[in-house]
Amino acid sequence: MKLTPDQLAQFDRDGYLFFPGMFSAAETKVLTDAVPELYARREVYNVREKGSDAVRTNFAAHMYSEPFARLARHPRMVEPVQSLLGDELYMHQFKINGKMAFNGDVWQWHQDYGTWLNDDAMPEARAMNIAIFLDDVSEFNGPLMFIPGSHRKGVVDAKHDLTTTSYPLWTVDHALIAEMVEKAGGKNGGLVSPHGPAGSMILFHGCLLHASGSNLSPYNRVSVYLSLNAVDNHIRRHKRPEYIAHRDFTPLRLLPDDCLLKDYPVELPWKSGMPASALVTSTDELKLAA
Ligand code: SIN
Numbered sequence: 001m002k003l004t005p006d007q008l009a010q011f012d013r014d015g016y017l018f019f020p021g022m023f024s025a026a027e028t029k030v031l032t033d034a035v036p037e038l039y040a041r042r043e044v045y046n047v048r049e050k051g052s053d054a055v056r057t058n059f060a061a062h063m064y065s066e067p068f069a070r071l072a073r074h075p076r077m078v079e080p081v082q083s084l085l086g087d088e089l090y091m092h093q094f095k096i097n098g099k100m101a102f103n104g105d106v107w108q109w110h111q112d113y114g115t116w117l118n119d120d121a122m123p124e125a126r127a128m129n130i131a132i133f134l135d136d137v138s139e140f141n142g143p144l145m146f147i148p149g150s151h152r153k154g155v156v157d158a159k160h161d162l163t164t165t166s167y168p169l170w171t172v173d174h175a176l177i178a179e180m181v182e183k184a185g186g187k188n189g190g191l192v193s194p195h196g197p198a199g200s201m202i203l204f205h206g207c208l209l210h211a212s213g214s215n216l217s218p219y220n221r222v223s224v225y226l227s228l229n230a231v232d233n234h235i236r237r238h239k240r241p242e243y244i245a246h247r248d249f250t251p252l253r254l255l256p257d258d259c260l261l262k263d264y265p266v267e268l269p270w271k272s273g274m275p276a277s278a279l280v281t282s283t284d285e286l287k288l289a290a
């Protein structure tokens with residue numbers, strides 16, 4: 001699925017594209033059904049909410065779960081990103097965010113590229129975020145919010161927030177957010193929040209400012225967040241463990257369009273556990289071959 005010139009122009013202007021119902025109910029169910037067993041695991045790659053057992057983020061499921069390994073290679077997800085970034089892409093990060101009923105905590109205002117730059121030494125903002133809803137998303141269950149067009153400002157100042165939630169994040173000052181919402185149209189379009197059925201997909205720029213409120217509704221808001229990076233823009237630092245920021249820069253090989261409904265073989269390198277090397281971190285810049 002390639003993007004049209006109109007969609008490319010819309011992405012340039014707004015910093016995101018929304019595709020309601022991109023995956024069918026049958027395709028989405030294959031993914032949703034796999035989540036409870038993954039969330040039940042007592043593993044370092046399951047980050048739980050502060051003061052609760054609810055999973056906030058599961059990392060790297062594409063390395064050990066078949067349905068998610070297939071999603072990671074799905075042409076309906078990868079091809080539009082290839083239209084925007086070029087052909088050679090690898091998976092920088094793969095998360096299944098819980099935002100569980102009554103327990104899902106906030107995500108403060110941030111840009112993902114802020115973290116990729118500050119922590120991972122990713123040279124440029126040539127990586128794309130993709131969100132895929134595994135539950136219906138409404139105004140009630142903590143939907144994602146964007147400031148449209150905010151990606152055009154590039155990287156803005158951020159502070160490392162180690163306390164507000166259970167997951168460290170480079171977050172942006174509220175005064176700057178208020179100013180940018182005003183510039184984007186204030187009450188007339190300065191904030192948007194894509195809502196839609198399970199199976200919907202959003203592509204959003206690494207510099208697009210985004211946040212989400214808590215989920216006090218009785219409805220889960222499980223979503224998959226994938227970050228695809230251009231191979232030549234691979235990260236230069238391993239300050240975060242490999243299950244958070246991946247270190248294998250091999251280009252993704254796509255599966256056929258029906259890969260969520262048929263059993264195509266797929267590699268699961270961490271099926272029997274993560275190697276100890278995945279936990280080794282360093283603040284040094286990588287030495288690159290000349
Ligand atoms: C994120 O920004 O990585 C997650 C936001 C959310 O799950 O609402």
Ligand code: MN
Pocket residue numbers: 110111112210
């Ligand atoms: Mn984010």
